[in-house]
Amino acid sequence: MSGGLACDSLSKNKKMVCVQDVTRNDDLRNLSLSGHVGFDSLPDQLVNKSTSQGFCFNILCVGETGIGKSTLMDTLFNTKFESEPATHNEPGVRLKARSYELQESNVRLKLTIVDTVGFGDQINKDDSYKPIVEYIDAQFEAYLQEELKIKRSLFNYHDTRIHACLYFIAPTGHSLKSLDLVTMKKLDSKVNIIPIIAKADTIAKNELHKFKSKIMSELVSNGVQIYQFPTDEETVAEINATMSVHLPFAVVGSTEEVKIGNKMAKARQYPWGVVQVENENHCDFVKLREMLIRVNMEDLREQTHTRHYELYRRCKLEEMGFKDTDPDSKPFSLQETYEAKRNEFLGELQKKEDEMRQMFVMRVKEKEAELKEAEKDLHEKFDHLKRTHQEEKKKVEDKKKELEEELNNFQKKKAAAQLLQSQAQQAGSQQTKKDKDKKKNPASRNMPVS
Amino acid sequence: MEPPAVPEEEEEEEEEEGAVPLSMAPGPVGCQLFGYVGIEAVLDQMKIKTMKTGFEFNIMVVGQSGLGKSTMVNTLFKSKVSRKSSQPGQEERIPKTVQLQSITHIIQEKGVKMKLTVTDTPGFGDQINNENCWDPIIKYINEQYERYLREEILITRKRKIPDTRVHGCVYFVPPTGHWLRPLDLEFMRRLSKIVNVVPVIAKADTLTLEERAEFKQRIQEDLKTHAISVYPQEDFDQDPEDRALNDRIREKIPFAVVGADQEHQVNGKRVLGRKTKWGIIEVENPAHCEFPLLRDLLIRSHLQDLKDITHNVHYESYRVRRLNESNRPGLSPLNGLPAKGEAGSHL
Numbered sequence: 001m002s003g004g005l006a007c008d009s010l011s012k013n014k015k016m017v018c019v020q021d022v023t024r025n026d027d028l029r030n031l032s033l034s035g036h037v038g039f040d041s042l043p044d045q046l047v048n049k050s051t052s053q054g055f056c057f058n059i060l061c062v063g064e065t066g067i068g069k070s071t072l073m074d075t076l077f078n079t080k081f082e083s084e085p086a087t088h089n090e091p092g093v094r095l096k097a098r099s100y101e102l103q104e105s106n107v108r109l110k111l112t113i114v115d116t117v118g119f120g121d122q123i124n125k126d127d128s129y130k131p132i133v134e135y136i137d138a139q140f141e142a143y144l145q146e147e148l149k150i151k152r153s154l155f156n157y158h159d160t161r162i163h164a165c166l167y168f169i170a171p172t173g174h175s176l177k178s179l180d181l182v183t184m185k186k187l188d189s190k191v192n193i194i195p196i197i198a199k200a201d202t203i204a205k206n207e208l209h210k211f212k213s214k215i216m217s218e219l220v221s222n223g224v225q226i227y228q229f230p231t232d233e234e235t236v237a238e239i240n241a242t243m244s245v246h247l248p249f250a251v252v253g254s255t256e257e258v259k260i261g262n263k264m265a266k267a268r269q270y271p272w273g274v275v276q277v278e279n280e281n282h283c284d285f286v287k288l289r290e291m292l293i294r295v296n297m298e299d300l301r302e303q304t305h306t307r308h309y310e311l312y313r314r315c316k317l318e319e320m321g322f323k324d325t326d327p328d329s330k331p332f333s334l335q336e337t338y339e340a341k342r343n344e345f346l347g348e349l350q351k352k353e354d355e356m357r358q359m360f361v362m363r364v365k366e367k368e369a370e371l372k373e374a375e376k377d378l379h380e381k382f383d384h385l386k387r388t389h390q391e392e393k394k395k396v397e398d399k400k401k402e403l404e405e406e407l408n409n410f411q412k413k414k415a416a417a418q419l420l421q422s423q424a425q426q427a428g429s430q431q432t433k434k435d436k437d438k439k440k441n442p443a444s445r446n447m448p449v450s
Numbered sequence: 451m452e453p454p455a456v457p458e459e460e461e462e463e464e465e466e467e468g469a470v471p472l473s474m475a476p477g478p479v480g481c482q483l484f485g486y487v488g489i490e491a492v493l494d495q496m497k498i499k500t501m502k503t504g505f506e507f508n509i510m511v512v513g514q515s516g517l518g519k520s521t522m523v524n525t526l527f528k529s530k531v532s533r534k535s536s537q538p539g540q541e542e543r544i545p546k547t548v549q550l551q552s553i554t555h556i557i558q559e560k561g562v563k564m565k566l567t568v569t570d571t572p573g574f575g576d577q578i579n580n581e582n583c584w585d586p587i588i589k590y591i592n593e594q595y596e597r598y599l600r601e602e603i604l605i606t607r608k609r610k611i612p613d614t615r616v617h618g619c620v621y622f623v624p625p626t627g628h629w630l631r632p633l634d635l636e637f638m639r640r641l642s643k644i645v646n647v648v649p650v651i652a653k654a655d656t657l658t659l660e661e662r663a664e665f666k667q668r669i670q671e672d673l674k675t676h677a678i679s680v681y682p683q684e685d686f687d688q689d690p691e692d693r694a695l696n697d698r699i700r701e702k703i704p705f706a707v708v709g710a711d712q713e714h715q716v717n718g719k720r721v722l723g724r725k726t727k728w729g730i731i732e733v734e735n736p737a738h739c740e741f742p743l744l745r746d747l748l749i750r751s752h753l754q755d756l757k758d759i760t761h762n763v764h765y766e767s768y769r770v771r772r773l774n775e776s777n778r779p780g781l782s783p784l785n786g787l788p789a790k791g792e793a794g795s796h797l
Binding site for chain 2: 030031032033034035036037038039040041042043044045046047048049050051052055076077078079080081100101102103104105106107109150151152154155233235236289290293294295296297298299302306310313314317318
């Protein structure tokens with residue numbers, strides 16, 4: 001079945017009306033109701049659904065160590081998020097994310113605060129922005145992965161994408177640091193940036209005004225796109241417009257309460273006076289809270305989803321080689337692209353496999369040759385040794401023969417010598433006997449010889 | 451959504467002060483607010499935004515001709531929605547095959563704009579041989595899912611994807627008083643898998659209250675025996691209060707309704723009703739018929755729920771089927787859709 005499915009089998013009869021396209025309003029009829037139908041409860045139904053599910057809101061705080069990020073968060077949300085202050089010895093920038101569940105009346109908010117630990121502490125800050133960008137991209141990636149799954153559950157997915165980035169500017173009173181400019185430029189297409197001047201109680205009022213305009217003009221001239229408070233909806237347009245004039249908000253954070261008049265208020269006590277956090281003459285904290293939470297929280301979430309996330313998704317998918325097609329022709333087959341890529345990949349795999357196989361065969365051959373050589377050597381050695389051994393044996397045999405001959409000769413000589421000796425002995429003993437007899441015989445001379 | 455599990459290292463309860471956070475903890479930790487922050491203003495913000503963008507609602511009415519479908523839609527939305535009544539005198543022959551007609555209107559009430567699309571199905575169940583008369587309907591519903599899916603997988607997506615998916619299908623059961631017919635069972639069985647089906651007993655003024663009760667009982671048993679899950683489905687009840695509320699509705703399904711678009715005088719008031727020789731049947735009187743219940747269910751209380759279930763359940767299961775289908779080699783995909791396994795890489 002080809003494209004144009006919608007009307008093919010539906011239209012046989014001229015009276016058919018296919019489902020109208022949303023964008024063409026001229027075909028849609030406005031109908032007047034003659035009574036109360038009741039779908040005005042729809043927004044309430046929708047809101048009730050969201051209430052039972054809870055909301056997610058994720059804030060990223062970018063700023064140097066010690067500039068007051070944690071204190072400001074505590075002040076904004078009127079609670080104490082316990083955390084130890086970071087040291088200045090971090091080797092690099094890392095992001096620490098913490099999640100909290102806040103509940104106000106019947107609204108459950110899952111708030112995630114991401115802190116940049118070690119930002120601005122290094123000697124070489126070239127790569128400071130990289131971990132931040134990577135973190136933001138990682139959250140988009142996680143959402144994209146979930147969205148692309150076959151079996152997905154988006155409706156109870158815990159959204160970790162950063163909805164707002166509060167960029168803390170150090171209150172130098174002059175202008176933006178180059179680190180700030182570079183970082184903001186890298187982040188502006190990925191997240192809604194709201195610049196704020198931290199520790200604003202160190203700047204005098206007149207300096208503050210100059211500082212603010214300098215910052216804004218620097219941002220504009222460098223093309224940094226900060227978050228624009230929406231002015232298209234009548235109910236919020238006015239308040240948003242008035243507030244945007246005060247950007248960047250100069251804030252003071254404090255969780256300690258000081259007695260002012262007869263009330264306790266959040267403030268910072270100095271020997272020369274008390275800076276009240278919620279006093280609009282003292283600082284812009286109230287404006288920040290209004291803008292961030294009470295007026296534009298939903299818009300921040302929407303912008304993140306429809307603008308920043310879509311941009312990320314588009315770039316990612318295009319990078320992977322997918323593309324849409326013109327609306328006229330058939331939708332370009334993602335399947336085909338996928339197949340093509342897969343075949344390519346498989347082809348490469350095959351090639352690699354063949355290469356490896358060849359190399360293996362070659363190596364085996366080499367080893368075989370080596371082994372053969374070694375074998376030959378060994379054989380030679382063996383032969384050589386055998387010969388040597390035989391020669392030695394022969395020599396030994398010869399020597400043995402000689403020795404035996406000598407021995408025989410010696411034995412013969414010995415035997416001959418003994419015989420002579422014994423003969424000589426006998427002769428000698430006979431003589432002695434005769435002598436003895438003679439001696440005896442003289443005695444008997446007088447006697448008749450018998 | 452249930453509150454997420456508390457991480458093991460936290461010693462205190464969720465709602466107590468001074469929550470102990472864990473660095474890089476995926477699980478959120480409960481915090482106590484010391485004062486008003488203004489988080490609940492987000493509800494109003496949402497309301498304003500949704501009112502600005504407007505709502506879309508697509509409903510389909512299915513049933514044999516003459517059961518009062520068009521009249522019912524008109525009564526529901528208190529206006530001449532269907533073409534039949536807006537162009538009176540037009541001879542409508544019974545079409546040879548089931549054909550679907552969609553009409554779109556924009557209606558507005560107290561600042562809430564709604565784009566309503568009503569899809570009618572003339573010819574359903576009217577032939578002698580009604581085999582597979584549900585096919586065009588199923589195809590239509592799947593086509594709407596397909597459209598949405600195609601829009602969703604584009605690289606450059608529209609900011610707001612136009613939603614033409616059918617959110618609810620009202621099925622008109624003829625008031626025989628006996629049981630559900632095989633056609634009814636077949637249809638509801640097939641369709642309850644892909645769309646929210648709300649069965650109603652049409653032209654209920656032909657049944658007395660006792661007959662009505664018995665008929666309903668039998669229908670409920672029939673549905674149970676055949677494992678047909680009509681809206682509100684039991685599996686999608688989110689929490690006990692939801693379940694309690696929906697159980698009460700489920701006891702009364704199917705609603706016995708009467709449609710009327712003419713007003714009459716009753717006790718000095720003008721009411722919508724049908725005038726007969728033996729009395730006036732007031733459509734909005736709960737003692738006469740259950741039309742108010744149907745209206746409340748469809749519009750006043752469960753409209754968003756219908757849309758949510760269509761989006762989160764039916765559309766997702768269609769998407770799973772579709773993406774798995776294009777996975778199989780040899781099957782030429784209707785349109786190119788990414789084939790992927792879950793453990794694999796992106797697309």
